[in-house]
Amino acid sequence: MNSQDANAVAKLVAAIGGPSMGRALCALLEGKVGFDMSCLYLFRFDQPAELLHDGYHGQVSARTLQAYSRGGYLLDPFYVASTHRHPGGLWRMSELAPDSFFSSGFAISPDLHPCVSSTHGTQIDEIGYIVQLQARAALVFTLMKARKHGPFSDVEVDCLQRLAPLVRAVLEQHGRQLPQSLEGLDGDSQLESAFVGALGQLTEAQRYIARFLLQGHSNASIAQQLGISEGTVKVHKHNLYQRLGISSHAELFRLFIGYIAKVGRQDEGA
Structure with missing residues (x-):
């Protein structure tokens, strides 16, 4: 590990429990992985999605983000995986998505799906870490790459995989310090x-x-x-x-x- 990486890790650890966690994660990855947008969400079963890091760089309207947080997230494969007992770790959107997802209303809706709302179009590639906090709650940090830049390469995915233990450990600690309550998630309800x-x-x-x-x-x-x-x-x-x-x-x-x-x-x- 060089001094630049060590400094990035130190800032990442210092960001635990604070509002700069998403920016610290991006700083760790910059120069190693190419990406155009990023976000960090807290997903809890049947509760509004909480945007903890807005790395959309103004390319997604506030109206779309509000619609997504109110209920659009229910159709997002990352939310479904996070709250329905899918293993945590690093996943591409395409690995989580159902077979007809990319032609579904949500996937092509500029008013509900943040990635589609960007100027990059519907073919944006998305990859992210799912870090389970408890049975029906998870933190999800995702990176998005514009269509014109192609998908994440095997080299980039390998880099993200090597960093997965660090990202998981930091986000697990971050989740424990969030002010949002993880209590009261209905263990019996099966439908939002x-x-x-x-x-x-x-x-x-x-x-x-x-x-x-x-x-x-x-x-x-x-x-x-x-x-x-x-x-x-x-x-x-x-x-x-x-x-x-x-x-x-x-x-x-x-x-x-x-x-x-x-x-x-x-x-x-x-």
Whole structure:
């Protein structure tokens, strides 16, 4: 380790528990890994996403970040992995994403997905560390690279992997000192309240199908996730569309983001 790296690690350790953690992580990685944007989120099951480091450099509007934090995060593969018992560590977005994610409403929505809202476009490459704090809470630090710069190279991924033990140790300590409470996470609830609120007129089985559809799963993927036949998924999908008075995935997505917007207006008026 050279003196520059040692200084970066010292600043990283000093940032534990403070607001500069994200900047300290970026400083450690600069010169080793090329990236255009970064962020650090606290994800807790069924609670608003907390942006702890905004490394979007003004390329994402405040409106989009607010919509994401209010409920858009529920469709983010990093959130789903963080709160549904996925192993921690370094992961590419493409490794976490369901099979139809990159054509889903969330993945292509400039009003809900921060990466799409940037000038870099929808093909941005994203990779991040998931650091579990407890069963349904995690810190996630991600790096994003513009489409014009290509994906993260094998050399860059190898560098990030070598740093994973340090990043995990520091973020675990950081999580213990956060003022946000990790108490009160419902250990029995299996479906977030936003899905229940937006899809309340559906049966429980239909709500689960709708959640998977919104998160970017195909019929085949949903069948595998739930241990049912693809034909049964198609029947549930047909019935839930009928009950909601819609006929497409796009309309289902609009219903969901409409509910998020309504909740946001209610919160602002409270």
